[in-house]
Amino acid sequence: MNQTLQLTDYIPQYVSLYYVDYRDDLDEHEDIQEECIRSNNMEKLYEKAYEWYEEQESSNMHDYLEETRKNMETDNLAGEFEEHEDEIRELIYDRNDSDPVKDLIRNSSVTNFFYSLGVEISGYLTGCSLRGESVAMACHKVR
Numbered sequence: 001m002n003q004t005l006q007l008t009d010y011i012p013q014y015v016s017l018y019y020v021d022y023r024d025d026l027d028e029h030e031d032i033q034e035e036c037i038r039s040n041n042m043e044k045l046y047e048k049a050y051e052w053y054e055e056q057e058s059s060n061m062h063d064y065l066e067e068t069r070k071n072m073e074t075d076n077l078a079g080e081f082e083e084h085e086d087e088i089r090e091l092i093y094d095r096n097d098s099d100p101v102k103d104l105i106r107n108s109s110v111t112n113f114f115y116s117l118g119v120e121i122s123g124y125l126t127g128c129s130l131r132g133e134s135v136a137m138a139c140h141k142v143r
Contacts, residue, residue, distance in 0.1 A: 007084055008091060010071045015095040017060045018053050020103035027108055042101060049100040064092050 026033060026045075035044050050057070068088055072081045081088065 007080075007088055010068050010077075011088065011091050011095060012064065012067070013095065014097055015064060015092050016098040017057045017064075017092075017096045018098040018100040018103075019056065019060075020053075020100050020107065022107055024104060025107040025109065026104050045101055045104075049104060053100050061089070061092065065089065068092075 029048070032045055032048055036042050065085070065088065069078070069081045072078060
């Protein structure tokens, strides 16, 4: 029997390492949202979310590892668990279907977003209040 296939039999099919309560949101963290918009990626938000839920992830991972270890011990495979613990940990991460960032965004009542109109509007230049076109013309382009 294939070793990887054998290990996957002892790991739960669905794994959630994170649980975001419905009261947890980003309403008080508009600065992080703005930073993500300005940089055009969610890296900062993911860093913060994993920092906020790090303890929960560690605890849940420990629980899944213990459950897997006990299941393997009942089939006399305790030595196999010790030998392949890192692989088991990776398989648990692979099966993790939770994403704290998506849940936080979903729970938020204040969500900032940015979108491009695809129109270049002449604005005020630094140190100079000259505008290349009238405000009316800029508004017409946006419409």
